[in-house]
Amino acid sequence: MELLKAIYPWGPVLFGIGFLAPLIAAIMASIGIAAPLDLTEIQSGLIIGGTWGLIAKFGGRWI
Amino acid sequence: MSVTEAQSPAALDKEDERRLYRKEMAIAKKYIGPFPVVMALWGFSNLLCWFALWPLVIFDVIPLWVGFIIATANVALCYLPSHEAQHSNYANPGTPLRWLNELIGYVSTIPLVLPFKIARYTHMRHHKHTNDPKLDPDYEVIAPTWQQAVLKTIRRMQPGFPNSYGVVLSENADDPAAKRAGLEGMVQSLAYWGILGALAWSGYALEAAFLWWVPRMLGTIYISLFLSWWPHHPMNEMGRYRNTRSFSHKLGNIVAFGMEDHIIHHLHPGMPLNRNKAAFRELRPILEARGCRLEDHYS
Incomplete structure (x- = not known):
């Protein structure tokens, strides 16, 4: 329970990495967007999803 | 906005009051009672339909965009059968079919990821304190127009916005029912995020997003708009x-999920949704005499 309480505030970051990253990679693959800077699609997803999660955690909103 | 307490705005003496109440209860009794088969079938068939979408989409029997539309409808439709269970309308505690009541309550809202015990706990407070700015857990939906109500629901989904149901549970942390509801809610939410993540990392990210994640957000907005705001x-x-109104929606009562007659539900929560319209028609003269808010109805 204490562990859950500790990680709960980091939910948006975990969501960004755990769900948005593979989703972004899948969207890039399905519509044929090439990842920049020689990155793979999942690397791009992790950067975008992780950053977006951090913004949501500290800014309090996704959009 | 100030909130006023109005028990019965029509000037009625005590005898009229008693007479109207007796008439109201006699009519309501006719519609309360038989097992709400329609609502039970609605709950199970809607859930089965949503489950069926997964293999149908994954094995390319139907395209994802079709699955997305159906899943969004499934999420929006899944709340009301559980709502009947929150009021024990399938079976009261201690009766043989109580297990069925609880089963429908728990499983029908799987697509919405609304934990049954939290829904019941907060919904009973909504009935007890309807429109009370401090005590009604659904008061957050307040907005001057329906468009602003939609925007507000989107704001309420953001991580920085306090969850009104979570606030109710933490304010009642000493209540074992609240504690149990919170625990079940946490398990259900963790399972949801875990399943979404597992699907996404297994190569089914688009299916997870468009059969569950996005439909859940759209369904939540729809439910909040039609079941709470309107x-x-x-x-x-x-x-x-006076705390609930009847209204006529431009797109009809089906689009409004039967909420045109929601006043009947607040007066008689034991009456299943599918009998509200008929009861409303019969109760209408009493509601008029009571000075109820029968808005947009032109007789």
């Missing part, structure tokens, strides 16, 4: 006969 707007009165 029937209670402008949320400025309390009291049995």
